[in-house]
Amino acid sequence: xxxRLFSFHGGVKTDGxxxxxxxxxxxxxxxxxxxxxxxxxxxRAASECLVVAGQKVFKGERIGAPVGVLGTAVHAPTSGTVxxxxxxxxxxxxxLSTLAVEIEPDGEERWIEHAPFDWQQxxxxxxxxxxxxxxxxxxxxxxxxxxxxxxxxSGIHTLILNGAECEPWITCDDRxxxxxxxxILVGARILRHLIGAERLxxxxxxxxxxxxxxxxxxxxxxxxxxVVVIPAVYPAGGEKQLIRTLTGIEIPYGxxxxxxxxxxxxxxxxxxxxxxxxxxxxxxxxxxxLTGNVDQPGNFEVLIGTPVEDLLAxxxxxxxxxxxxxxxxxxxxxxxxxxxxxxxxxSNCLISAxxxxxxxxxxxxxxxxxxSCARACPAELQPFEMYxxxxxxxxxxxxxxxxxxxxxxxCCSYVCPSHIPLVDYFRFAKSEIWARERDKNxxxxxxxxxxxxNWRQEREKEEKAAKLAAKAAETRAKLAxxxxxxxxxxxxxxxxxxxxxxxxxxxxxxxxxxxVAPKNTEGLSSEKQAEIDEIERRRRxxxxxxxxxxxxxxxxxxxxxxA
Numbered sequence: 108x109x110x111r112l113f114s115f116h117g118g119v120k121t122d123g124x125x126x127x128x129x130x131x132x133x134x135x136x137x138x139x140x141x142x143x144x145x146x147x148x149x150x151r152a153a154s155e156c157l158v159v160a161g162q163k164v165f166k167g168e169r170i171g172a173p174v175g176v177l178g179t180a181v182h183a184p185t186s187g188t189v190x191x192x193x194x195x196x197x198x199x200x201x202x203l204s205t206l207a208v209e210i211e212p213d214g215e216e217r218w219i220e221h222a223p224f225d226w227q228q229x230x231x232x233x234x235x236x237x238x239x240x241x242x243x244x245x246x247x248x249x250x251x252x253x254x255x256x257x258x259x260x261s262g263i264h265t266l267i268l269n270g271a272e273c274e275p276w277i278t279c280d281d282r283x284x285x286x287x288x289x290x291i292l293v294g295a296r297i298l299r300h301l302i303g304a305e306r307l308x309x310x311x312x313x314x315x316x317x318x319x320x321x322x323x324x325x326x327x328x329x330x331x332x333x334v335v336v337i338p339a340v341y342p343a344g345g346e347k348q349l350i351r352t353l354t355g356i357e358i359p360y361g362x363x364x365x366x367x368x369x370x371x372x373x374x375x376x377x378x379x380x381x382x383x384x385x386x387x388x389x390x391x392x393x394x395x396x397l398t399g400n401v402d403q404p405g406n407f408e409v410l411i412g413t414p415v416e417d418l419l420a421x422x423x424x425x426x427x428x429x430x431x432x433x434x435x436x437x438x439x440x441x442x443x444x445x446x447x448x449x450x451x452x453x454s455n456c457l458i459s460a461x462x463x464x465x466x467x468x469x470x471x472x473x474x475x476x477x478x479s480c481a482r483a484c485p486a487e488l489q490p491f492e493m494y495x496x497x498x499x500x501x502x503x504x505x506x507x508x509x510x511x512x513x514x515x516x517x518c519c520s521y522v523c524p525s526h527i528p529l530v531d532y533f534r535f536a537k538s539e540i541w542a543r544e545r546d547k548n549x550x551x552x553x554x555x556x557x558x559x560x561n562w563r564q565e566r567e568k569e570e571k572a573a574k575l576a577a578k579a580a581e582t583r584a585k586l587a588x589x590x591x592x593x594x595x596x597x598x599x600x601x602x603x604x605x606x607x608x609x610x611x612x613x614x615x616x617x618x619x620x621x622x623v624a625p626k627n628t629e630g631l632s633s634e635k636q637a638e639i640d641e642i643e644r645r646r647r648x649x650x651x652x653x654x655x656x657x658x659x660x661x662x663x664x665x666x667x668x669x670a
Contacts, residue, residue, distance in 0.1 A: 110308060110335045113355040115348045117485040118340040119518050121275050121438075123314055128396050128404040129278035133286055135408045136395075136421055138212050142184055142412035143195050143449040144170065147205040148242075149250040152177040158208060162189045165219045167389050170208050173239055179252050180242045182389040183210060184410035186217040198415070198434055198451055202444040210412070221387035226297055231260050234301055234384075241383040242390040242452075247346075247373035248435065250453045253380065256372070257301050258365045266304035267353060267371040268295055270311040270318065271337060271344030274436030277456040279394040280374050282406045284311070284318035287378055288325035294377035296329055297384050302370055307332040308353050309374075312339040341438065342516045346371045348485055360486075360512040375455075395450060397422035399459035400429045409450050415457060416446040425459050433458040437465060438517040472525040480519035480529060486512045490519040490529050497536035502543075505536050513537075582611065 147153040154171030158164060164183040171181030187210045195207035226234045235254040243253040247269060268291070272280040284291065299307055307329070311319050313336050326332040337343055337352050347358045349371060356367050364370050375394065382388045391411055395418070398404035402423030409418060415432065419425060431442040435456055442460075480490035489508055496505040510533060519529045631639070 110333060110353060111355075112335070112337060113352055115343075115351045115485050116487045117483045117518060118342065118348075119483055119521050120339075121341050121521070123339065124276045124398070125278050125281065125314060128276070128398040128406060129281050131405045133282050133394060133406045133408055134421075136410065136413060136418060138185060138214065138216075138410070139413050139417040140212075141190075141414065142187075142210045142212065142410060143207050143414065144181060144184065144210065144412035145195065145197060145205050145207045145449065145451060146171045146181055147197070148179070148181065148244065148411075148452045150199075151250070152179060152252065153205075154178055154181045156192060156206065156208065158189050158192070160189055160192055163187075164189060164210065165217050167219045167221060167391060169240070169389075177252050177255060178239075179244055179254075180240050180389065181208075182242055182391050183208075184391040184412050185210070185212045186215050187212040196445050196448050198443060198448040198454060200441040200444075207449070223387055224384050226300070226384050231301060238380065238383060241388070243376070243379055243383055244390070244452050245373055246375035246379060246393055246452065246455070247344075248439075248453055248455060250451075253372070253376060256365075256370065257298070258370065260301065260303045263302045263304045263365060263368055263370050265306045265308060265354060265369040266295070266299045266302055267349060267369060268307065268309040268374050268377055269344060269346065269349055269371055270309055270315070270322065270374045271349055272315070273312060273339070273341045273344035274438055274440075274456075275341070276398050276458055277396050277436050278398075279396045279406050279455050281315050281318050283378060283394055284315070284374055285321050288318075288321040289328075290381045291322070291374050291377045292325040292329050292332065293385060294379070294381035295332065295372075297380050298372055298377060299331075304370070305331060309334045310337050310343075310349050310353055311335070312337055312343060314339040341518070342485055342514070345485065345514060345516065347514075360509065390452065393450075393452060393454070395454055396456040398456070399433075400426050400461040400464055401459050402426075409454075411452060412449045414446070415443060415448055415450065418450065419446070419457065419459065422459070426461065428461040428463065429459045430462060431460045433460050433465075438521070439515065468528065469526045471527050474525055474527060477524060479522045479524065483518040483522045485516060485518060486514055488512055490533075493536070494527065494529050494532050497532040500539070502536055502540050506540070510536055510540075578611065 146156055153174050155174050156170070157172055158170045164170060164187060166183060166186045168183045169180050170183050170189075173179050189208055190211045191209040193206070193209075194204040195209070197203055197205045224234070224237050229237075235257060238257075239252065239254040244250040245253060245256065270280055270284055272278070295307055295309075309322055309326070309332065311322065311334060319334060319336055323334045326334055335353055337349075342348055343352060346364065350364055350369055351357050354369055356364075356369055358364055358367060379390050383390070392408050393411065394406055395409045396404075396406050397419065401419075404422055407418070407421055419432065432446060433440045434443055434454060435441065437458065440456070440458070474491055474494060476491055478491070481488070484490055490513075493505050493508045493510055493513070496502070496508065497510070513533050515530050515534065517530050520527070523529060628639075
């Protein structure tokens with residue numbers, strides 16, 4: 108059954124530069140001297156460290172436990188010794204650090220005990236838990252946890268495998284589909300079973316004829332699966348753009364494809380699902396494209412945690428004019444802050460860049476409002492309007508033009524005749540809005556804590572007053588039972604709750620004193636006993652047997668002041 112293709116707005120035609128790296132088979136990268144495995148593989152999810160320095164670990168052993176709803180496990184890529192646990196630079200444009208586990212390989216590649224997972228006989232919850240514990244995330248770049256994306260197992264009629272790989276220079280998915288198409292289809296079958304979809308569409312751009320042929324051959328063994336060839340237009344591989352192309356469904360900002368009965372997974376993710384289910388292997392490696400200003404570009408299967416500096420040597424010596432290393436593609440990638448950063452699950456490509464391949468942009472000029480950016484925007488936005496408001500820091504107005512609908516694909520910057528880095532302005536505006544939201548939330552929480560503190564203090568005052576009133580009522584009731592006159596000191600004290608509490612305290616003290624018996628009085632001589640009796644007699648004459656009541660004490664103090 109042929110699938111009718113739809114088109115999305117905008118997009119650009121770029122020079123793909125695919126031929127540089129797609130001509131050779133996938134090679135395995137050698138074991139590095141050190142592996143640095145970050146416990147935070149993406150901005151969404153972190154994991155809790157399960158190992159200590161000096162501990163021996165096996166290949167595939169869990170070293171990080173998932174934290175939170177979006178958490179996934181992290182595993183040791185090889186066997187060896189944990190030599191350090193501490194902050195390490197992340198492959199991120201911010202240049203920030205995160206907690207990482209540093210492992211020194213022993214070269215033995217000793218696996219933990221692992222076995223295939225019977226996903227057909229197990230419950231759906233058990234299968235999703237297995238994917239979470241295997242560290243499965245989307246390998247298309249977003250690294251969204253796969254067990255979360257699989258949803259509830261109902262309401263999805265179409266499963267899409269994304270093999271478009273529209274970003275220039277990147278060919279890791281192309282080689283994966285050429286060489287491991289059957290394994291990808293097994294993973295797709297598992298995903299379709301877990302998600303409850305009846306239909307499977309595999310979208311591949313028309314500039315990958317070998318991958319198309321390999322996937323079509325593999326699809327023959329899977330009923331309901333179809334390879335659909337789509338035009339090679341950037342960003343046709345974007346999730347929302349691919350869904351629009353294959354199904355005609357347009358996903359609004361803030362909504363997910365699952366709400367419209369369709370879900371999309373990368374072909375690399377499907378292959379990782381196959382390894383996790385059929386072999387019980389966690390996600391400890393991925394395919395990475397090495398290309399650009401190198402002598403031997405190609406694709407390598409790389410262990411997570413391999414330092415970029417060690418990996419670049421596999422593509423041959425870097426040429427003298429290389430000025431930076433880009434992780435990802437030239438449209439959405441970023442220059443690495445340091446070459447000691449490790450490969451993570453989101454690392455799909457490393458490009459050795461030079462001025463010849465990627466010339467520096469000319470100086471930014473004034474916007475001429477030509478509308479080229481709006482015509483190229485796949486999200487159907489008006490980037491020139493968003494630019495003006497972002498530049499003026501009028502962030503509220505920028506949001507009115509749907510700033511957060513921007514997918515930061517870079518099409519607008521690519522076609523801008525004034526060489527304005529539009530995406531940089533949009534990222535700046537988004538970060539400022541998020542920062543202000545965080546500040547506002549913090550202020551709201553502080554205000555709520557302050558108001559709760561005031562309410563608690565008022566409540567404690569009311570409770571204290573209620574206790575005093577109850578105590579005074581109890582004292583009045585006792586006096587009434589004892590038949591004391593209403594003008595007696597005790598009765599007067601009962602009228603005042605504070606005086607009632609003082610009177611009660613004095614009464615307790617008097618009772619305690621009366622209950623105290625003299626100690627060490629056994630075996631006294633008659634002379635000593637007579638002396639003690641005389642002392643007690645004088646005390647009684649002076650009225651010192653009991654402390655005066657609060658009502659009796661006040662006149663004495665007044666008389667003393669008058670004297």
